[in-house]
Each structure stands twice: as structure tokens, then as C-alpha cells.
Amino acid sequence: MASTAYFAASMALALLGLYALLTSRNMIRAIIGLEVMTSAVNLNILAMGSGEGGVDPLAQSMAFTSIVIGAAVAALALSLVIYAYRHYGSIDLRRLRRLRW
Numbered sequence: 003m004a005s006t007a008y009f010a011a012s013m014a015l016a017l018l019g020l021y022a023l024l025t026s027r028n029m030i031r032a033i034i035g036l037e038v039m040t041s042a043v044n045l046n047i048l049a050m051g052s053g054e055g056g057v058d059p060l061a062q063s064m065a066f067t068s069i070v071i072g073a074a075v076a077a078l079a080l081s082l083v084i085y086a087y088r089h090y091g092s093i094d095l096r097r098l099r100r101l102r103w
Contacts, residue, residue, distance in 0.1 A: 008049035015042035029083045029093040033076060040072040 015038055022035030044065045051061020087093050090101065 005049045005052060008045060008052075012042045012046040012049060015039070015045065027094050027096055029086065029095055029098075030080075032095065033079045033083070036079070037072060037076055040068065040075075044068050044072075 019035045019037075019039030019042060022038060023032055024035075026032045026035060047061050047065045047068065048057065051058035051064075083093055086098060090098060092098065
């Protein structure tokens with residue numbers, strides 16, 4: 003069944019994104035890991051919406067909405083990265099955690 007391959011690819015992407023999110027010290031790499039996890043969710047939504055009759059329009063609209071929200075989150079996160087770099091001179095997450103606000 004073709005949807006099983008999509009679910010496996012979605013799980014692999016989710017695990018890869020989670021690994022990148024948990025192990026990265028760089029803020030930009032953490033954002034990329036978050037976006038990979040978002041892509042895994044979108045692939046999973048589209049795989050669940052596909053059937054023998056075609057692709058469900060509701061699944062397509064949910065994936066499109068998720069892509070738009072993900073783009074807004076990525077833009078906000080990257081603006082926070084720019085602010086942190088200008089203010090503190092570093093984008094290392096472990097170094098920024100030690101700072102007091």
C-alpha cells in the first residue's frame with residue numbers, strides 16, 4: 003500500500019527533525035529541525051487524506067493552512083534569532099540560556 007510508505011517517510015522526517023531540535027546548539031539549526039517536523043506533519047496529513055478515490059480536499063486545505071502557519075512561525079523565529087544575535091552577539095542556545103534577562 004502506498005500510504006504505508008508515506009507514513010514511514012513521515013515518521014523518519016519527524017524523528018530527524020526531533021533529533022535536530024534536541025541536539026542543536028545553533029538557533030538556526032533548531033528552527034530548521036522544527037520546519038522538518040512541520041513537513042512531516044503535512045506529509046502525514048496528506049497521506050491520511052489520500053485514498054482510492056483521490057485526495058481529500060479537506061486534507062489539502064489543512065496542509066496548506068499548516069504550511070502558511072509554519073512560514074509565519076519560521077519568520078518570527080528568524081526575527082528572534084536576528085534580535086538575539088544583535089543584542090547578545092551569539093546564537094548559541096546553551097550560551098543564551100545562561101544569561102539573565
